[in-house]
Amino acid sequence: MTASTSSYPPKISASLKFGLKNLKLSEHCREVIHEYSVMLRPVINNVFKAMALSLNLEENCFLNQFGERGVMFARFNYYPRCPRPDLVLGLKPHADGSAITVVLPDREVEGLQFQRDGQWFSVPTIPNALLINVGDQVEVSPVLAFFEIQRMLPRDICTFYTNSTSCEERPQQFEIAGLNLVCVVMQIMSNGIFNSPMHRAVTNAERDRISLAVFCTSEEENEIGPADGLINEERQDCTRKSGIIPMTYFEYYQLGKRPIDAVKI
């Protein structure tokens, strides 16, 4: 599997369309993804620390729950251009099930939108920036932090995108090392203070759009609970003890439900 062009997104072999289930990552792509995940770790650590400090908590309290071996899984999204974006679902409204999600949005094409007060707002493109979706503090506005990074992913990582331009075909997503049970960790660890915002992705009439979302979830065996200092007389524990949801994230997704609702008391 090789990138056949230096354009962004690159054109790829049509054979990918038939073999997504059996998709084997080339050695080089594995290395790139690994390198990217290693580079993300200090970014993630800093975000967790900043979130804790913003609540006047001990700076490692979220990080400790996330664990040394927190899990990351990557989703490559490809949204083919469509002459009637109004008729096409890009990525339907959802809240991520991760603790935090690091999104590498398309450099040039907008498409990601967040909901506030029932209205959708587009996230502007900022070249060479990562978007960290850490939920919103007052239940209405997403807190997005943009981190300039020195370099973007090498382009051939994009060989995993399908190359359909048909708007009948739903945008493709596939995961690497996906999880079946996902917990809405951040909302739980912060006892409902940071809420994961609803967001969606829309398609573009003229241009294809791509993005890479890396979902960071806590170590699988960790039991998640509100951080010390966040439960008091005014604010009781508002989630069930274990953050694990008894149904898979994607079953909720299909039903258009929010997984967090399953663990709220």
Ligand SMILES: O=C(O)CCC(=O)C(=O)O
């Ligand atoms: O395509 C995007 O910019 C966002 C993708 C996203 O929200 C997701 O994969 O969960």
Ligand SMILES: [Fe+2]
């Ligand atoms: Fe998302």
